[in-house]
Amino acid sequence: MNIMKKIILSSLLIILTACSSNKENKELAATILADEEFKSVKERALEVVKTGFNAGDGYGEVWIRDYNTFIELSAEVFDKETLKENLLVFFRLQGEDGNIIDGFIPKEKAVATEGGYKYIYSDLEPNYCGHKNTVETDHESSLVQAVYKYVNKTGDREFMNEKVGELTVAERMEKSMEFLMNARWSDKYGLIYGATTADWGDVQHSHPWGVFITDDTHYCVDIYDNAMLLIALDNMMELIPATKAKWQPIRKEIAENTMDVLWDEKNQKFIPHVYLEGSPYPDDFNENEIYYHGGTAVAIEAGLLNKKQIKTSLDKMISNVKESGAGSIGLTMYPPYPEWAFENKGMYPYGYQNGGDWTWFGARMIQQLINYGFVKEAYQQMKPMTDRVIVNDGFFEWYTVDNKPEGSGTFRGSAGVLYIAIEQFYDWAEQVEY
Incomplete structure (x- = not known):
């Protein structure tokens, strides 16, 4: 075959492939736009978020890691002053060292109990007090991300200049x-650290409750906390360009160190924990057999994985769902930690954050699949999540391995991430050329 024939055949193959792909895209777009479940879930999400800002009907607090995932949905039904006030409460209760509280609650509802939350007060905040789950390291990054979403959604760039005490919002961010960097930085690994938790969870392995750092805490670096920080730094530098000179090199270093320290190239997965001073678990327990779904999704959002690695990650998640019998790729991890790995009794295998199935993170993976062009795969993996909203008549906090709902049925974080994913599907479908 001469060169000209090869060129012609190659060109024809490209054209035929493009035509086939365009036909598939048209069919998928039509399916998405006609999906009645998507329409219903979107409407239900709007109704749920109208009722407030606490995490769900089982909670009194407004938590920043939750608010970060439904503030855009809230912007559809609340005015910007209301959204802004919630953000300002977190800044008013900010610690002198810069730390951000986990959540806030009206002062009159804060009940001090033995071994319970240690409430935080500030002269800057007359109505609320806060508390901080010290085993987690995502409160600061969650607030920066929430501010970014608020500004993008409302256009209120002046918020950066609003004074909270002697400092502006930008300075407090x-x-x-x-x-x-000062209080949670590991010089050994060049990454931020936290306590030993299950993937993105906020319950450490030691202590019956597990939300406070104790003498038994084992510190480690993990993918979720560092990926959240990378996203926050990107958001902050975009909102406050003057910070870029200082923070861009730091961002680059953290991204490189994350992949050097936490990425298992051989197994194409993230190592669950790399410990600062030794693992709390027995030598015969291979923790690296565990695959973290939530942290991987956030790592993709942080831009740490390429398309090939994303596809491999998705394939592994789907395989884990089949092997476990879970309902969706919101499966926190697979396999789960053994029953003895956490003192908190709710952290049994496939319980709560130890292998529970959370739409709150599963839909974040859906969002990233759409962002990276895996729309067909995203639609296939989205359907189990929207199906169960309809079947169970609610946005439940998490699901058991056999797909039974648990926790709050008005979990706004789940509503928020599903809403954004559906909006992304619609945006993609409406851009397909017919």
Whole structure:
């Protein structure tokens, strides 16, 4: 075959492939736009978020890691002043060292109990007090991300200049990032650290409750906390360009160190934990057999994985769902930790954050699949999540391995991430050329 024939045949193959792909895209777009479940879930999400800002009907607090995932949905039904006020409460209760509280609650509802939350007060905040789950390291990054979403959704760039005490919001955002570098930085690994939790969870392995750092805490670096920080730094530098000179090199270093320290190239997965001073688990327990779904999804959002690695990650998640019998790729991890690995009795295998199935993170993976062009795969993996909203008549906090709902039925974080994913599907479908 001469060169000209090869060129012609190659060109024809490209054209035929493009035509086939375009036909598939048209069919998928039509299916998405006609999906009645998507329409219903979107409407239900709007109704749920109208009722407030606490995590769900089982909670009194407004938590930043939750608010970060439904503030865009809230912007559809609340005015910007209301959204802004919630953000300002977190800044008013910010610690002198820059740390950000986990959540806030009206002062009159804060009940001090033995071994319970240690409430945080500030002269800057007359109505609310806060508390901080110290085993987690995502409060600061969650607040920066929430501010970014608020500004993008409302266009309120002046919010950066609003004074909270003697500092502007912009200055307080940067101070929160500095807290992580000063108080949660591992010189050994060049990454931020936290306590030993299950993937993105906020319950450490030691202590019957597990939300406070104790003498038994084992510190480690993990993918979720560092990926959340990378996203926050990107958001902050976009909102406050003057911070870029200082923070861009730091961002680059953290991204490189994350992949060097936490990425298992051979197994194409993230190592669950790399410990600062030794693992709390027995030598015969291979923790690296566990695959973290939630942290991997956030790592993709942080831009750490390429398309080939993303596809491999998705394939592994789907395989884990089949092997476990779970309902969706919101499966926190697979396999789960053994029953003895956590003192908290709710952290049994496939319980709560130890292998529970959370739409709250599963839909974040859906969002990233759409962002990276895996729309067909995203639609296939989205359907189990929207199906169960309809079947169970609610946005439940998590699901058991046999797909039974648990926790709050008005979990706004789940509503928020599903809403954004559906919006992304619609945006993609409407851009397909017919």
